[in-house]
Amino acid sequence: MKQNMYREQTVLKISVYGALIFSVAGILLGLIINSQIVLFDGLYSLISLGLSTLSLFAAKFMRTADWKNYPFGKDKIEPLVVLLKYFVILLLVVASLFSAIVAIFSGGREIAVGIALQYSFVATVLCVGTTIYLKNAANKSDSALIRAEANQWYMDSFVSIGVLAGFLISYIFFHIDSLRWTVPYIDPIMVVIVSIVFIKVPITEMGSSIREVLDMKPKGRVPNQIKAFVKELTIKYDFDEHFVRVSKVGKTLWVEVDFVVKNTDVIETLADQDQIRQEIHTFLDQYSKQKWLTVSFTEDRKWAL
Known part of the structure; x- marks a missing residue:
């Protein structure tokens, strides 16, 4: 567990340092060559830097246990951080879109195409390399923070590839007299x-984070698989009824099972109850998440509702 958290912090640090380099380079060059798409790339990296730093602090904070103040753990911090990150990204995207539309109707933007083309090539190679590294790290872990970082860099790589293609087109059109007039419009059109x-992307990820914050049932087959297994136990032990609640918050899978039992001969001792808890716990081991399992037994179904 601790090893995974340290690995998570290492990956987040790499993302922070990478975002710092890209933000400084993108903002300075975007202002120098008057390119909105390069400036957008730099501002996106700057926001990524701030948000990556926030993720790093969140990861460190979540690593320290504080059961007195957080009796149910700190899992909700992760979706809250992710929600904030994508909300800020969404604001940047909307603002950039509006600015680009205004630029198009104002006659476009004149840019230094040669310098922009060189920058976009280097940025694309570095962005794609960082994205591949973070995607691999995200696949090896169950960290929403690393997944969010990987998505940020994936989006940044998409920008870089688009910028490279756009500046390549601009460079070609600039040397064709009949098409040179289109060059000022290519930059805002790319934006x-x-x-x-x-x-x-931010709208989809914000929706997932909101589901976790509100303790909604996670998407996918996991809840139905758990309910099917509990149903089998209900039949096996001749229980009267069962209620299953499943949610996922951060890295933790929360499962609450309530059995309504009229025939108490089936579970005469605490050991009998623990045996059933162990069966459910063993079934949940197939899922690569932390588990918070609660199993209760009652004769009156009102306590299970």
Whole structure:
């Protein structure tokens, strides 16, 4: 467990340092060559830097146990941080989209195409490399923070690839007299395209985080698989009824099972009850998440509702 947390912090630190380099380079060059898409890339990296730093602090804070003040753990911090991150990204995307549309109707933007093309090539290679590293790290862990970082860099890589393609087109059109007039419009058009594509990612991820904050049933087959197994136990032990509640918050899978038992001969001792708890716990071991399992038994169904 601790090893996973230290690995998470290491990955987040790499993301922070990478975002610092890209933010400084993108903002300075974007202002120098008057390119909104490069400036967008730099501002996105700057926001990523702040949000990555926030993720790093959140990971450190969650690593320290404080059962007195957080009796149910600190799992909700993770979706709250992710929700904040994507909300800020959504604001940047919407603002950039509006600015680009205004630029298009104002005659476009003149940029230094040669310098921009060189920058976009280097940025694309580094962004894609960082994204691959973070995606692999996200696949090896169950950290929503690392997954959010990987998504941020994936989006940044998409921008970089789009910028590279756009500046390559600009460079070609600049040397064709009949198409040179289109060059000032390519930069803001790239911002519009990237912004429209980007909007889906933060909205989708914010929806997932909201589900966790509200303790909603997680998507996928896991809840139904757990309910099916508990139903089998109900039949096996001749219980009258069962109620299953499943939610996922951060890295923890929360499962609450309530059995309504009229025939108490089946569970005469605490050891009998613990045996059933162990069966459920063993079944949950197939899921690569931390578990918070609560199993209760009652004769009156009102205590299970």
